[in-house]
Amino acid sequence: MSSGGKPSATNPPVQTGLSLEKLVVYNSPILFSIGVGMTQKPTGAEVRQTFIDFFVEHQHTFVPSASLVPGGDATLLFTNAGMVQFKDVFLGTDKRPYTRAVDSQKVLRVAGKHNDLDEVGRDDSHHTFFEMLGNWSFGDYYKQEAITWAWQLLTDLWGLSKDRLYATCFKDDKGNIPTDDEAAEIWKQQPGMAADHILFFGRKENFWEMAETGPCGPCSEIHMDRGEEFDNLRGKPHRCGVNGECTRYLELWNNVFIQYNRIDKDTLEPLPAKHVDTGMGFERIVSVLQGVDSNYKIDLFRGALDAVRTLTGDSPEKMLANFTPYRVIADHARAAAFLIADGVVPGNVGRNYVCRMIIRRAARFGTKLGLHEPFLSNVAEAIIQAYGDFYPELIKSREVILDNLRREEVRFARTVESGTAYLQGMLDELKKSDQKALDGQKAFDLYATYGLPFEIARDIAREQDLDVDEAGFRTAMDAHRLASGGGKAMGRMGGEDAEFYAGIRKELQNAGKLGQEGVEYNPYEWLQVEVPLLALVADGQLLSEAGAGDRVEVLLPKTGFYVESGGQVSDTGTIRAKDGAWEIEITEMRKPSAGIIVHTGELLFGHPKSGDMAIAAVDSARRHDIRRNHTATHLLHAALHQVVGEKAVQAGSLVAPDHFRFDFNHPEALTAEQVERVEKLVNEAVAADYTVTSLSKSRQQAVAEGAMALFGEKYGEVVRTITIGDPQHRYSYELCGGTHLQRTSDVGAFLIVSESSAAAGVRRIEAVTGRGAYELVARRFKMLKQTAGVLKSALEEVPQKAEQVQDELAAARKQVAGLKIELAMKAFSDQLSAAEEVKGAHLLAMELPGLEKETLGRLADTFREKYPDNGICVIATISGEQVIVMAAVTQDLIKKGIKAGDLVGHVSRQLGAGGGGAPHLAFGGGKDAAKIPEALASVRAWVEAKIN
Ligand SMILES: [Zn+2]
Numbered sequence: 001m002s003s004g005g006k007p008s009a010t011n012p013p014v015q016t017g018l019s020l021e022k023l024v025v026y027n028s029p030i031l032f033s034i035g036v037g038m039t040q041k042p043t044g045a046e047v048r049q050t051f052i053d054f055f056v057e058h059q060h061t062f063v064p065s066a067s068l069v070p071g072g073d074a075t076l077l078f079t080n081a082g083m084v085q086f087k088d089v090f091l092g093t094d095k096r097p098y099t100r101a102v103d104s105q106k107v108l109r110v111a112g113k114h115n116d117l118d119e120v121g122r123d124d125s126h127h128t129f130f131e132m133l134g135n136w137s138f139g140d141y142y143k144q145e146a147i148t149w150a151w152q153l154l155t156d157l158w159g160l161s162k163d164r165l166y167a168t169c170f171k172d173d174k175g176n177i178p179t180d181d182e183a184a185e186i187w188k189q190q191p192g193m194a195a196d197h198i199l200f201f202g203r204k205e206n207f208w209e210m211a212e213t214g215p216c217g218p219c220s221e222i223h224m225d226r227g228e229e230f231d232n233l234r235g236k237p238h239r240c241g242v243n244g245e246c247t248r249y250l251e252l253w254n255n256v257f258i259q260y261n262r263i264d265k266d267t268l269e270p271l272p273a274k275h276v277d278t279g280m281g282f283e284r285i286v287s288v289l290q291g292v293d294s295n296y297k298i299d300l301f302r303g304a305l306d307a308v309r310t311l312t313g314d315s316p317e318k319m320l321a322n323f324t325p326y327r328v329i330a331d332h333a334r335a336a337a338f339l340i341a342d343g344v345v346p347g348n349v350g351r352n353y354v355c356r357m358i359i360r361r362a363a364r365f366g367t368k369l370g371l372h373e374p375f376l377s378n379v380a381e382a383i384i385q386a387y388g389d390f391y392p393e394l395i396k397s398r399e400v401i402l403d404n405l406r407r408e409e410v411r412f413a414r415t416v417e418s419g420t421a422y423l424q425g426m427l428d429e430l431k432k433s434d435q436k437a438l439d440g441q442k443a444f445d446l447y448a449t450y451g452l453p454f455e456i457a458r459d460i461a462r463e464q465d466l467d468v469d470e471a472g473f474r475t476a477m478d479a480h481r482l483a484s485g486g487g488k489a490m491g492r493m494g495g496e497d498a499e500f501y502a503g504i505r506k507e508l509q510n511a512g513k514l515g516q517e518g519v520e521y522n523p524y525e526w527l528q529v530e531v532p533l534l535a536l537v538a539d540g541q542l543l544s545e546a547g548a549g550d551r552v553e554v555l556l557p558k559t560g561f562y563v564e565s566g567g568q569v570s571d572t573g574t575i576r577a578k579d580g581a582w583e584i585e586i587t588e589m590r591k592p593s594a595g596i597i598v599h600t601g602e603l604l605f606g607h608p609k610s611g612d613m614a615i616a617a618v619d620s621a622r623r624h625d626i627r628r629n630h631t632a633t634h635l636l637h638a639a640l641h642q643v644v645g646e647k648a649v650q651a652g653s654l655v656a657p658d659h660f661r662f663d664f665n666h667p668e669a670l671t672a673e674q675v676e677r678v679e680k681l682v683n684e685a686v687a688a689d690y691t692v693t694s695l696s697k698s699r700q701q702a703v704a705e706g707a708m709a710l711f712g713e714k715y716g717e718v719v720r721t722i723t724i725g726d727p728q729h730r731y732s733y734e735l736c737g738g739t740h741l742q743r744t745s746d747v748g749a750f751l752i753v754s755e756s757s758a759a760a761g762v763r764r765i766e767a768v769t770g771r772g773a774y775e776l777v778a779r780r781f782k783m784l785k786q787t788a789g790v791l792k793s794a795l796e797e798v799p800q801k802a803e804q805v806q807d808e809l810a811a812a813r814k815q816v817a818g819l820k821i822e823l824a825m826k827a828f829s830d831q832l833s834a835a836e837e838v839k840g841a842h843l844l845a846m847e848l849p850g851l852e853k854e855t856l857g858r859l860a861d862t863f864r865e866k867y868p869d870n871g872i873c874v875i876a877t878i879s880g881e882q883v884i885v886m887a888a889v890t891q892d893l894i895k896k897g898i899k900a901g902d903l904v905g906h907v908s909r910q911l912g913a914g915g916g917g918a919p920h921l922a923f924g925g926g927k928d929a930a931k932i933p934e935a936l937a938s939v940r941a942w943v944e945a946k947i948n
Pocket residue numbers: 231232233234238239240241244245246247248
């Protein structure tokens with residue numbers, strides 16, 4: 001999409017002469033000039049709704065926005081286009097119950113190929129987060145309908161002036177692909193469309209491809225001439241027109257007609273089913289319909305900008321004159337709110353890093369406006385207000401959003417000053433050395449030490465005409481991530497694997513061995529199936545036969561083996577020949593491509609070949625343990641909501657046979673009482689013997705009924721819901737594809753093993769149920785018995801007995817310490833008279849065993865009593881691993897230049913450490929106990945040299 005918009009504060013500011021208030025007045029001059037014909041200025045929410053309603057009236061199914069975290073797509077950090085959730089449909093590997101869809105998709109572009117971060121704030125049209133309106137045809141309608149409806153919506157419903165609209169069609173600049181005359185012809189038929197407003201462009205503008213190979217096709221874009229007054233290059237020579245160099249012409253809507261499949265660089269083959277994929281930047285069309293000259297002046301941003309203005313005290317005019325920080329803050333606060341609502345909290349790697357970075361960047365732009373206290377939660381409140389009706393996840397996660405923003409700002413504030421000061425030092429060095437770019441490793445150190453994200457360091461560098469080496473930063477970050485074990489953030493791409501299995505699927509389907517939907521999957525009912533073995537694979541190749549010890553992959557037409565998802569681990573089990581001739585032990589499951597499920601394991605004996613009748617059996621005891629743990633996670637989630645509150649939203653889980661792990665959003669550790677209450681509530685729900693029912697329903701209905709949905713999960717249109725308790729009084733209600741018990745009593749017992757921190761703002765509970773709980777109790781009980789044996793106590797009396805032993809031990813220790821002091825004093829007194837004479841002074845340098853610092857102080861006093869004048873005392877002692885040295889000097893000798901601090905330093909240095917203190921009493925340390933006699937012997941010479 002091209003970037004329109006006016007220059008802003010980063011470029012010389014252009015005074016529009018219009019305040020925000022004037023700009024949003026309904027019948028502004030701009031509105032008339034672009035011919036908006038709606039009788040009332042629409043709100044953003046109304047624009048979104050008219051778009052959806054219009055297509056629903058034309059038999060489209062409304063599909064809610066998918067999460068910003070793409071489900072089941074490891075190759076993408078964030079949903080960055082409307083088509084992400086339909087990608088499998090276009091690739092032909094997934095099907096939906098509808099062939100026409102309309103949506104408003106949440107999109108984030110801050111990483112990878114689509115990265116608009118640099119531009120955000122600098123102009124009026126770029127965002128990190130935005131909404132993409134789209135209508136979709138999956139092998140249903142085509143160009144005729146798509147173009148006609150687009151024209152109707154824009155001109156009839158929204159009343160845009162027809163003579164300001166342009167349509168572009170594809171004409172290959174390389175001359176290989178046929179011109180899209182079909183689209184051009186349809187455009188000509190549209191009422192009021194001028195023939196000279198239909199233009200042709202080449203591959204860069206008007207041909208869309210998903211990848212090097214695969215579905216692709218020509219696009220037809222709709223552009224609008226906003227008028228000369230929107231031209232930022234007015235008066236200068238430039239290419240002025242559709243797809244030109246200035247901001248006068250605005251791209252509104254892109255219709256992609258997917259009609260080819262690209263086989264290789266030179267070959268396109270027609271697709272049997274043709275598709276339509278359209279995208280319209282929501283903020284942009286709203287800005288047009290509201291007659292404002294910036295996406296940031298639409299009503300949906302108004303509350304956010306006002307929230308910032310309330311804090312800065314700026315008037316609307318003053319804000320517009322310095323609009324950049326306002327735009328960055330409004331954009332980033334909105335992106336962060338949506339991210340957190342989708343479960344992405346600030347953190348150090350991957351998606352979490354992005355969330356942290358945009359919050360910190362917004363905070364820094366806040367300081368440019370004089371905002372030094374946390375303020376982003378105020379802005380986010382306004383965002384939730386503006387968007388919550390359409391995106392209820394914002395309201396649901398309100399507390400989590402505000403809380404995370406506040407805490408992240410506080411964390412950043414603690415380090416940002418030292419971080420930027422340090423960065424400034426490095427930038428100054430750079431300038432002196434005439435270099436242009438800061439080393440990436442240094443930028444990473446700044447992030448690791450001061451939490452200054454790369455993007456902010458770069459902002460600061462660029463403000464001074466310098467830059468930061470991005471590739472170097474990424475390398476340093478990856479190296480760090482691998483070193484700290486947090487690597488593989490995005491995992492293996494698996495492209496080849498997917499292609500290989502998609503090929504096998506096609507072959508099996510062509511041979512009639514596999515149904516059109518691919519492998520049938522029902523982990524809920526089929527613990528054992530009897531089926532023919534379809535294919536054997538090893539090392540990425542089809543095998544005709546395998547031998548014992550081989551690690552093989554097995555394809556079956558149907559399976560009940562659960563494939564890891566939603567935190568629940570995969571099943572294990574066996575696949576064996578019906579006639580007993582061979583057996584494979586299955587240890588791993590995966591879904592490399594849609595419609596394909598692969599069992600992986602070791603061939604124990606025999607020679608399986610495709611076509612053999614096989615019995616595939618899940619390890620049912622292990623599965624039962626998993627079911628106990630999975631049902632218990634739902635009970636735990638519900639109990640946490642009761643004890644901690646609704647904002648304790650699940651952030652991840654691991655459901656294994658022997659234990660489970662449950663992560664949830666919460667800023668601080670649970671108290672011991674909270675942990676106890678949670679444990680008790682879950683066990684009460686177990687004892688209540690609630691029924692557990694699973695039901696399939698539409699995703700929309702389930703979410704509307706309040707079912708808890710988890711981020712990062714790919715939910716189809718039909719979802720599975722798990723209800724615990726009777727439907728009128730549900731104890732828990734979640735979307736979940738996992739395997740569950742039928743009654744909660746089957747959990748047996750539930751015990752929390754630990755409660756700890758999983759990440760900033762995320763707590764982790766580890767727990768056990770059933771057999772795991774029994775084993776834990778048995779183990780602990782045995783330990784208790786052993787302890788009672790050692791203490792020679794009855795079981796019930798172990799705590800009192802242990803306390804008693806502790807008390808006795810403390811008393812004994814105290815007594816020993818007292819005796820030690822007594823002994824030391826005695827030994828010391830005996831030695832006092834043995835002080836040697838050194839030039840008229842009394843010097844005592846000796847070692848005593850195992851004394852504390854306090855005792856040494858008391859010895860110094862004793863020494864002074866005996867020698868009020870002319871006395872020097874040095875004592876070394878070994879206390880545990882440490883050597884302590886003490887020196888005391890009487891007042892008269894201090895005047896002669898003998899200082900206890902210097903003397904301790906002299907001794908301690910010989911022992912491999914240092915020390916010092918006041919002239920009359922000083923302490924030092926030492927590491928090398930073996931050198932004590934030598935060091936003490938050297939004191940005499942040191943004193944002799946000083947007294948002169
Ligand atoms: Zn122009």
